[in-house]
Amino acid sequence: MVEIGKYISDAYHYAISDIKKGLVGALLSSIAGAFGAIFGTLLSLYIISYLNPEASPMSLISIVLIACVGFLIALIIGFILDGYYVRVMKTSVENSNTLPDWNNVKDLLVKGFLYWVGGLIVGIIFLIIPFLLIVSGMFLMFIPPLGLLVAGIGFICLIISMIAYIFYSGLAEVNYSVIGFSGFFEFKKIFKMMNIDYILLVIVVIILTILVILIVNVPFMIFKLIFVASSMSKLTILLDIISTVVSSFVGFFTAVFCKRAIALFYRDRVRMD
Template structure:
């Protein structure tokens, strides 16, 4: 297997290996981000005050259209990530084409559904235990039974979240290769995990977070400085035009860079998956 630094360096080179393809993905992701800002502004409680029924209906229709377009673009980009992982496992060292759009949309949709099912599977024990704890506290007012169960639920939640993160990254690569049911090959996916994988995942997450913080921090600072000079009610409930513009630009830039960082992370984990599969065989 490769060294950790090899996974990181290869993934970075790969993410920026074809600027044209990267620009397509970055722009699509930026559009999705911009639409999410638009929808969030439209449904802002303060924006709805004093709005007549006609205007409210128009805003509702526009926000619904924006949401649907953003959702479709999201499926498209997610489908491309799946293609990135699949071609990586197959041995390709170049970014895949933005073709066969219907395939990208279907893969993106299935990816979303599969991820939601995994969340339910991993969180189900926690939900059951939490409900039992609530009932126990309602029956036993002293909390001798219910309180310990709630504390156990909290610890279990932390454990399950960590486990889900470790599992989901490899599961999505397995999905890209095996199809939808690749999400649920639990025995195989847990077998692929190792200390090297955990360290690699931590490094990938840290690098991604640092890059996104560097990109977004100037906008956050400007936003906070402007907000500090604005009456609290005004910026909390009725966003001003400058604040909306700052938020919009920040989201667009962060989303654009975020696409490249997602490709970087998918590539790094897919390379590990490929090497580990070959090692086990």
């Protein structure tokens, strides 16, 4: 437990070790969050407008185009941020104690894209069997006992697979940052690195992250519940966007904190082996 405390303390101080670099990431994250929130709002407006027979086709096209542009910008910034998180993990394993530079944006973009692709593939590997079981159970519902049994097994496997994925993905991401794309798929090596300390570390990191998210979002939720009546009012939309921007700003620091803590564990496990 002492080691876990050391990782948590180190990760906290690391995340705020360079305010200028941290602010760059937090602002980028806020911009991506703002565009993402606007995309979601416009998508909702598009659906509402589409269901309205009196809506102008030109207005619908404008909403879709603006939403797509916003989504694309958020996606590109997201890849750059992911690339930076990869750099955070790599430099942490290499014993750096300060946030890495934001130079070579092309490298950040490529590493971030591969980070996203690798995470997606790993997610599919872990979740494909539960998904197929659940879908098969739904198709077999005309045979109630068999359909319920297959779907039930699928949901149990889904829970187990999601838990396994959460623990696996943390170390797999660090492994990718160190050795490249194939690092996502060294299953034997990564599962071998896991122990009770790692499980407790991940749980503590998740709890702390959730607490920060709640602290940031609760004031906005309370304000909406007390003062806002309509779920699609202009004030509600504005509050949602502001809440997303603030959450994204803080989210950058929590992400760096999480990546750093797990990277430190990875570093020490590699040394032990």
